Amino acid sequence: MGHQSHPEFVTLHALRIKGFAPVPTLAEMSAAPETHVHEHLTGFEQAGHVQFREARGLWQLTPDGRQVHAERLADEVERARAAARLTEFYRPFLEHNDEFKQLCTDWQLRDGVPNDHTDTEYDRDVIERLHSLHTTAAPIVGGLAEVLVRLGPYAPRLEQVLRRVASGDTTMFTGVMCGSYHDVWMELHEDLILTQGIDRSAEGSF
Numbered sequence: 001m002g003h004q005s006h007p008e009f010v011t012l013h014a015l016r017i018k019g020f021a022p023v024p025t026l027a028e029m030s031a032a033p034e035t036h037v038h039e040h041l042t043g044f045e046q047a048g049h050v051q052f053r054e055a056r057g058l059w060q061l062t063p064d065g066r067q068v069h070a071e072r073l074a075d076e077v078e079r080a081r082a083a084a085r086l087t088e089f090y091r092p093f094l095e096h097n098d099e100f101k102q103l104c105t106d107w108q109l110r111d112g113v114p115n116d117h118t119d120t121e122y123d124r125d126v127i128e129r130l131h132s133l134h135t136t137a138a139p140i141v142g143g144l145a146e147v148l149v150r151l152g153p154y155a156p157r158l159e160q161v162l163r164r165v166a167s168g169d170t171t172m173f174t175g176v177m178c179g180s181y182h183d184v185w186m187e188l189h190e191d192l193i194l195t196q197g198i199d200r201s202a203e204g205s206f
Contacts, residue, residue, distance in 0.1 A: 001146075001149070002080070002144075002145050002146045002147050002148050002149045002151075002152075003076070003079070003080030003082065003147070003148050003149060004149045005076060005148065005149065005150040007030075007032060007036065007040065008040045008043070008044075009072050009073075009076065010030045010032065010150045011026055011030055011032070011036075011037050011040040011041065011044075012040070012044060012049070012050075012061075012065070012068075012069050012072070013069065013073065013150065013191075013194075014026045014029040014030050015041075015050065015059055015060070015061055016061060016066070016069045016194065017029070017187055017190050017191055017194065018187070019060065020053070020056070020058040020059070020060050021058060021059060021060075022057050022058055022059070023037050023038050023041070023059070025179075026041075026059070028153075028157070028179070029153065029187065030150075030153070031152070031153040041059055044065065048062060048064050048065070049061065049062055049064055049065030049068050049069075050062060050065050073194065073195065074197075076148075077195060077196075077197075080147065080148060082147050082148055082195065083196060085146075085147045086144070086147055086148075086192065086195060086196055087196070089140050089143055089144055089147070089192075090192055090196065092140050093137070093140055093141075093189075093192065096133060096136065096137045096140070097185075097189060099133055100133060100185060103126060103129055103130055103133065104173070104174045104182055106126050106129075107123075107126050107173050107174055108174055110122060117170045123170070126173075127165060127166060127173075130162065130165065130173070130181070131162070131166070134158065134159075134162055138155065141154055141155045141158065141188065142155040144192075148195070151188075151191065154184065154187070154188045154191075157184045158181060158184050158185065158188075161179060161180060161181045161184060162181060165181060
């Protein structure tokens with residue numbers, strides 16, 4: 001059984017990953033009821049760690065909140081002895097990440113021009129490749145919960161959105177800020193980078 005994070009920290013961490021987010025998005029990422037997430041945010045707001053952008057309906061961390069998050073994340077990683085264990089999963093994840101980036105390019109472009117998704121055979125081929133990648137990466141993504149339980153929701157979220165792509169919802173492959181496969185995959189990547197304290201620029205990993 002992996003390390004169990006405090007529910008309040010899971011909310012704070014989800015917000016750190018997203019930067020700006022509404023309650024429903026954070027609840028989905030945290031696998032927690034929206035009422036609980038809102039309670040966490042209210043408490044953090046009173047402490048000066050988060051603020052609510054009413055005009056956009058989004059929450060974000062304050063500078064103090066980012067510092068508190070960094071401290072609590074470092075403490076969690078140390079107590080869970082997660083650093084070395086996560087590395088075992090991260091190396092193969094990066095290999096799949098390179099493949100996924102190519103898939104996204106192939107989905108968005110065809111022969112150097114934007115893919116209008118009128119060629120069902122072409123789209124079907126790319127989706128089949130996504131299925132193959134998903135199946136191969138599943139043990140890696142699923143195994144992360146054995147280190148930190150809060151990483152567990154990524155596997156079912158990717159599975160769910162993959163079904164939407166397969167059903168014909170073209171926006172759910174690489175759509176931005178809509179809960180697409182790309183969105184969830186990038187959240188996972190960012191989570192692993194933050195948790196391990198990796199410099200994304202130095203690593204050259206995008």
